[in-house]
């Protein structure tokens with residue numbers, strides 16, 4: 001072969017929800033270099049440490065390269081036949097709700113679409129849930145309650161156009177680094193712009209904050225209820241917008257007004273003067289964006305927190321206008337794409353509602369499917385409970401590692417161990433979850449697979465393969481389509497992801513006529529060549545038209561997706577003041593991400609550079625707590641909850657609030673023994689969204 005010169009491929013970073021464009025260059029000798037794509041609107045050439053280290057994570061060490069049954073190499077036909085026969089037999093004997101898929105925000109939209117179609121439209125159960133449940137399902141529920149649709153109203157550029165950016169439950173600097181870079185650059189150029197960070201910890205994001213509110217865990221509802229009451233009292237309500245485009249304002253205000261300032265101070269742990277400073281800033285600044293992330297979502301009251309924030313933006317009409325709006329920052333690269341195909345147990349497809357008879361009928365007719373799931377399925381925590389108690393007898397896990405990432409992780413591992421039939425599709429041979437697979441299927445990894453992802457601002461981008469497919473690895477959509485065909489279902493004759501994307505686009509437009517927000521119908525006849533060349537676009541932009549200003553935002557003129565086209569305020573009841581701690585478990589554990597690792601480190605753990613930033617798991621403790629417990633800096637410390645124990649190194653720092661402990665979520669048994677922090681997190685969930693509460697866990701700490 002003669003050298004052909006370096007080959008460039010435009011693709012998308014596989015990590016966080018910012019969705020940065022990446023240019024991967026493969027040289028003649030196979031070496032890969034990575035740089036940011038200057039033409040991608042999300043990052044304009046920027047990358048963070050994780051994105052720029054992607055080349056160090058794509059080797060084949062540890063890869064699963066061929067299908068395996070009971071740990072022994074098998075052929076694809078044998079493995080797929082076994083999966084199809086076992087799922088069919090379980091469904092025949094116990095009904096469709098005896099099987100389940102647990103999928104992932106790492107899947108591409110095309111994979112997600114096939115998984116959702118197979119489970120909801122052909123197996124006839126809605127038992128498909130995703131690790132996105134742990135990430136942003138409270139945002140989905142809050143959007144749907146307020147807007148009648150799961151719509152993110154704004155764009156990243158609003159964060160740069162705002163005069164006040166409120167970051168609540170978001171360590172933007174480490175968790176969405178390129179958005180942080182954009183914000184920091186804007187603030188440097190326009191120092192009068194104000195940044196408020198609401199977080200129990202003084203995180204790195206606070207380095208650009210004008211005001212840091214070290215709020216008590218779960219104090220957010222009281223904070224934003226108080227803000228709504230303050231906005232009303234200071235004549236800051238946009239009554240024209242409220243009366244034309246919303247319903248329920250009076251009830252929401254009445255509920256919010258129940259809390260007096262001293263009560264809010266108690267519930268938030270903030271001083272009255274801090275509260276008033278924040279409220280005055282919000283009141284007097286027209287262009288406000290409130291960004292929120294897992295600190296809001298991962299709570300037993302996460303959906304109410306989201307609606308408390310949305311209430312304040314609706315009341316002031318600060319939504320869908322340049323530099324104004326609430327902004328949910330999703331954690332994963334394709335959490336949004338998963339939402340678009342309905343890959344959650346309580347959603348249908350293309351933002352249609354599983355509770356709606358008309359929507360179910362519409363989707364079933366479109367799919368020409370024999371049945372359609374008639375009710376919501378089991379959400380993640382309940383799904384693994386059902387595995388534990390034997391109701392789920394066949395489980396297919398794709399592209400995720402629940403033995404590390406689920407709350408009550410030891411119980412989840414025990415449940416998977418006892419499940420009669422477990423299929424795992426993954427890129428790695430040996431993870432805490434693949435160890436328990438009866439059938440292990442080799443999937444394509446980043447750089448090998450093809451499809452689309454949607455980032456936090458509704459921008460659909462291509463992930464493109466530029467590496468040879470290793471061993472016998474196959475795309476996840478192909479694996480599911482093959483199993484569907486073997487289960488004798490029609491409608492799965494896909495040859496490439498472009499056909500799946502075209503079908504997904506067609507479904508989004510099917511009998512839509514403006515009833516639903518998600519409509520990418522202009523892509524429904526997309527051919528392979530156009531799909532390969534697809535440039536990032538932000539729905540509802542048209543694929544074929546030039547960029548339209550209208551595509552950037554929703555709701556400036558109302559037109560919400562409830563039947564009366566009005567938004568709903570939610571009258572939020574202040575939760576009882578509860579202190580979950582007790583004498584046995586006197587500290588509050590908060591879990592989260594570090595800058596240079598991703599999820600359970602199966603990829604970022606391969607990079608020496610990324611691992612050098614923080615080499616081992618740690619527990620961040622306030623100096624007073626450490627002194628009271630006799631814990632020395634860098635000494636080993638045991639953390640315990642009623643659900644499990646971990647051993648970590650103490651990091652004593654005044655950045656941590658007194659009484660709180662922070663531990664990163666990433667480390668697993670592969671990288672550090674006894675460091676799976678989610679083993680300590682109880683399976684407590686938000687009653688509306690089903691999202692687990694990973695930020696407010698009572699624990700005990702002791703030095704070793």
Ligand code: SF4
Nearest residue numbers: 013015016020048051
């Ligand atoms: Fe990747 Fe997120 Fe970093 Fe962008 S900000 S390079 S999407 S990890």
